[in-house]
Amino acid sequence: MKHKLLITFLLGFFSLFQREVSGQGTNARTDATQSFCGTTGGFNVIPAAGCAPLTVNVKNLVPRPESLTYAFRFDRSQNTPPNTSETTQDSTFTYQTPGTYTILQYGSANGTGFSQCKDVTVKETRGPRAEIIACTNGKVRLTIVSDDISKAYDAIEINWGDGAKETVNIKTTSTAYFDHTYAGARPAITLKGTYTDGQCATNTNVTTITANTPPPSLASIRIRSVELPADGNAKVIYEGMEGVETKLYIAKGNDDFIFTNQSGKTGGPQSASVPLLDPKLVYRFQLWSTDICGNIVKSPIVSSIAIKQGGLSLDEIIALEWENEPNTDRLMGYQLKRNGAVIFNTTDKRSYEDTDVKCGNTYQYEVVAIIENDVRSYSAPISLEPKTSAPGDITNATVTVKDENTIGTKVELSGEGLTSSYNLVVERALLGSGNYEVVSPANNQSLQWDDANVNTSQHSYCYRFQYENACKMKSPNFSTPVCSILLTTNSPDIVWNPDAPFISTIESYNLQQVDASGNVIDVILKGLSTSHTLDLASQSDFSYRVEAKSSDGNFTSLSNLLNFRSEAIILVPDAFTPNGDAYNERFEVKAYFIKTFSMSIFSRWGEVIFHSDNIAEGWDGNVKTGKASGGYYLYKIEATDASGQAVVRNGSFLLIR
The missing domain is CATH 2.60.40.10 (Immunoglobulins)
Incomplete structure (x- = not known):
């Protein structure tokens, strides 16, 4: 109870002390709040320094104290009283381990509390710790453990056991280990810490090392x-x-x-x-x-790994190859970088064709080999530009009349200098004028371009082409002009303009018959002729166009499409005379532009006396009983025209005997 009252008293005293010094400036206030140690007590410590374990005695110097208490392990920076578990009224205490300790004394006298602190220094006496590696050839390596024990001593004596000794100042030496070689069997090695003033010489413990540890693995190197x-x-x-x-x-x-x-x-x-x-x-x-x-x-x-330009040589493609020697560790793969970014990963390939490049730009490449256990090998970077060659002249082109206002052009490219972006220049002139003008849009990148500003029913047009690549390199010349063909009809003939569609020699004109779906169903070779006569008797629904090819086979011109669809024509005679004079002997019907045909002949009483589905087969005037008598007979013709529409004809005719 008295102890608790004393603590309460001291706390009040401590608070009063804080207030008293608060007016003395910042430093005074800070000092008061930093420590519970005061200056009003008084005691001696015997001894004030020594070797562990160290027993000290304290002697009070305060007259007639009450509740005299000590804390032998007080934190000098502490600004609160110690816990009761940390205090004692004994005047003797033993320190087992080295260090610097603070002893706090507090109590009361004449109704006033007091406190005071003093330090005790306890020196290290434990034996230093060490690790030793032993070799079969007698060599050993001793490494002193750098801990609080070894750092406490001014020096460490190593006794190798074979008469050799050495003293190491662990605080100043930079050597991490110490080697020694034995001629015979290795005796025990001892270590002992020392102080320069010779203190604790008789108290210091000795460490004896006898264990044999094999050399460490160097696999981590x-x-x-x-x-x-x-x-x-x-x-x-x-x-x-x-x-x-x-x-x-x-x-x-x-x-x-x-x-x-x-x-x-x-x-x-x-x-x-x-x-x-x-x-x-x-x-x-x-x-x-x-x-x-x-x-x-x-x-x-x-x-290491080396990268170089590959052997493939194409426009706007950079070919790369790399090589390295086999590694002991397993190769996991390669990363190819372009301008610092990975563009290709592979486990086994050693080449790559980079197509994502543009003419006129420079690209930096490097390869990284990825090896097992997170090992990397980096190549030196190389800088490359896509190949740039001048394009050749365009030597393959086709001109096709699509409708009355549109002509389609198409070119085929080959050779060097071709890039992913380009400008195909298309020029047009009226056939025979030679005044060409550019009709294609700027930066035209269509190899199939339609000219929708023409009148194909009135004129023929000539086209020529020039290629410009992404490096602004052009074909040396425009292509050979290719002209359209104007196909017209003058029934039963179809004709086309006699002007040659090419400067070079024409190989031939081919007249193509085309079905409703645009498929070529027949080709009529016309040589150099510029006309064709239709067989209207055998045709009813047809479309034609003319194809011209140059003698070298590189240029083609296709004319406009002429569509023919004739109405059904059925010609029926009004009489015939089967009298054996070889003239008008049969009742024959002529029909044009029809797909199907059926004809029946009736007597005046409605009896069918003749029927045929063959337009080439007429009635000879005979019936089952013999020759039909002269007079009028009826007919009915059922047919379908070219479009599939039904056509019916009814009438009568006269048989003359």
């Missing part, structure tokens, strides 16, 4: 990436191991490995540069690491 830039200064990033000497070796192609004079003994990611290499060649890189026992461990091989 491996190449992470190989980069061969355009300047030929290769950059190799690899993972090193602390204390293990690692050398970088190189081989050109399948040659033997040679040392690059690049080495290190540092752990973690390392960088090595190999100058004066040819980025067009392929090199192999390998790490040779020597463990503490002298064994050489070689890392997996990683080769």
Whole structure:
């Protein structure tokens, strides 16, 4: 109860103290709020410094104290009283571990609280810790663990056990490990920490090391990436191991490995540069690491990669090829980059044709080989431009009359200089004038272009063509002109203009008969003739056009389409005389432009005495009983015209005997 009252009293005292110093400036107020330690108490600590474990005694110097209390592990920066579990009224305390400790004294005297703090220094006496690696050839490597124990000492004595000793200042030395070689069996190794003033010499513990640990695996020492830039200064990033000497070796192609004079003994990611290499060649890189026992461990091989322009040579296509030597680790694939962005991934191919390029632009390419375990190999970049060649003259073209106001043109392209974008220039002139003018729109990219500003029923037109590629390179000349053919009719003849549709020789004119769907059903060879006579008796529904080809077969002209559809014509005689004089012996009907035909002849009483479905078969004037008697007879003709419409004719005729 008294202890709790004392704490309450001290808190009030502490608050009053804060208020008193609050007017003394910022620094005074800050000091008051930073620590519960006061200056009104008084005690001695014996001893104030020593070796762990250290037992100290405190002697009070405050007269007639009440509730005298100590906290032997007080936080000097603490601005609140310690917990009761951290306090004692004992005057003796033992520190088991090293460090600097604060002893807080507080209590009351003459109705006034007091407090004071003093520090105790406890020095380290535990033995330093170390790790040792032993080799079969007698060599050992000792690594002192860098912890609070080893850092507490001014020096550490290493006794190798065979008479050899050495003292290490762990605070100043940069050596991470210490090597020693035994001629025979390895005795126990001991470590002991020391202080320059000789303190704790009899208290310090000794660490004895007898265990044999085999050399660590060097599998983690491996190449992470190989980069061969355009300047030929290769950059190799690899993972090193602390204390293990690692050398970088190189081989050109399948040659033997040679040392690059690049080495290190540092752990973690390392960088090595190999100058004066040819980025067009392929090199192999390998790490040779020597463990503490002298064994050489070689890392997996990683080769560089070289990219070059491929052998394919086409317009607006950049062909690429690359090569590298087989890697020890499994190759996962390749990434091809254009201007820094990946455009192609493959697991096994070593070539690519880039068609997404435009004439006049320069593109930068590089290849990345992706190898198992996240290893990369980067090629030097190369800059390439798409091929640019002058296009040749257009040598294949067709002109077709489509209707009264439209002529279709079509060209075929071949040769070099052809690009994905272009301008096909089309010029037109009246047949025979020679005054050509451009009729195609700007940047025309249609190889089949329709001219809808013509009058094909009145005129023939000539066209010529020129190709301009994306690099603004044009065909040297316009193509040979191709002219339209004007087909007209003068029944029963159809004729076409005699002017040749080409400058070159005409091979022939072909008259094409076309069905309702536009399919060619018959071709009549006309040679150089410019007319054709129709057989109206055998035809009723037909369409014609004329095709002309140049003698070299490269240019074609197709005329307008003439459509014929005649009405059915049925000619019936009004009499016939089957009297044997070889004149007008049969009742014969003539019919034109019909598809089907049926005729029946009746007696005056309505009896069918003759029937035929063959228009070429007439009635000879005979009946079953013999010759029919003279007089009038009736007929009925049923037919369909070219369009499928029914045609019926009824009438009478006279049989004269």
